[in-house]
Amino acid sequence: MRKINSTNALNEAQLIRNCGVVHALSIIGGRWKPTILFNLLYGKMRYNELLKSIPGVSERMLIAQLRELEQHGLIRRIVYPEVPPKVEYELTTLGKSAGPMLQGISDWGNKLRNKKTATTKNTAGISA
């Protein structure tokens, strides 16, 4: 759990206030968030679809990251009152606004990787 008065938390809070990059990364960073966002850039997806299309995520992690993205207003959770349950996630306008930035980061990251290895293995980025 989060200790709001730890040096760590205070440092983070200050950096978030002062540095746009740290602020942005506190929202789109983390182990699974970039991949989730990339998936949703193409349209809405159900919980199970996300789970299947992101190799390695556990349910707990997926839900946790979805919740955070939702709290930050990047995605919207749409519940259909059916049985069995049906829940879809889609990007909000804010979430979509992150697209070009994500693309920029992705490009830089991929360029860097391609400098070191000749093989190109991008399956999760927007671009090829």
Add this chain to the structure above:
Amino acid sequence: MRKINSTNALNEAQLIRNCGVVHALSIIGGRWKPTILFNLLYGKMRYNELLKSIPGVSERMLIAQLRELEQHGLIRRIVYPEVPPKVEYELTTLGKSAGPMLQGISDWGNKLRNKKTATTKNTAGISA
């Protein structure tokens, strides 16, 4: 220390291979790296200068992040054989190439913050 066979490490490695964003963030992310990079965008700086211009970093953290940036080829460490010691850090070409990306992330982060609070308090970003 890093366990190379933990699920965590394996997941991270896979994501780094497949997702440009995760790859990029593994290099420029972390608590202090963005701020360090912003500082160096304006020119080279000595270790102590960095320490003073980044409120809240401990020496250990600063060194650790500088070492990682150096290992990833974003910065160069220049040692002057003097006493007392003098060491400067500067961006490499690769480091400089991250500038526009950092600016993009910073802009998005700042825009987001300015939507929520009316006050603008950016002191560490490239832009005002």
Add this chain to the structure above:
DNA sequence: TCAGGTACTAACAAAAAAGTAAGTATGCGT
């Protein structure tokens, strides 16, 4: 009545990141 499908939740454990405090090396000036 019982398994099946969907979307979760909770309790706990492991790993990683960040922070704290104290120490090291070197030559110079006093």
Add this chain to the structure above:
DNA sequence: ACGCATACTTACTTTTTTGTTAGTACCTGA
């Protein structure tokens, strides 16, 4: 002989993030 300045190291603790496992709730069809 001693403290100063600079740029670090080292050993250790705390905090945070990530992963594991076993549930829960609901209706449906067999």
